[in-house]
Amino acid sequence: MVRIILWLLGIWLVITVLGAVIEGVFWLAVVGGVLFLGTAAYGAIKSGKRPKGIKGP
Template sequence: MIGLILALLVIWLVLTVLGFVLEGLFWLAIVGILLFLATAAYGAVKRRG
C-alpha cells in the first residue's frame, strides 16, 4: 500500500512540474498540487492506523 501511495505522489509531482513548465497547462499544476496534498494526507492517516 505504501508503494502505491509513493507512486501516486511521484505521478502528482511530475504533473505539477509539467504544469508549471508548460504555461498553457497551468491548471495541471493546480490539480497536481491538490492531488499531491490529498494523497500525502491519505498516506499519513493510513500509516497511523
C-alpha cells in the first residue's frame, strides 16, 4: 500500500512540475498540486502511524 501511495505522489509531483514549466498550462499545475496533497493526506490518514518524535496519550 505504501508503495502505491509513493508512486502516486511521484506521478502527481511530475504532473505539477510539468504544469508549472509549460506556459499556459496553469490548470495542470493546480490539478497536480491538489492530487499530490490529496494523496499525501490519504497516505497519512491510512497509515495510522504517528511520527517517532510525537508521543500520544
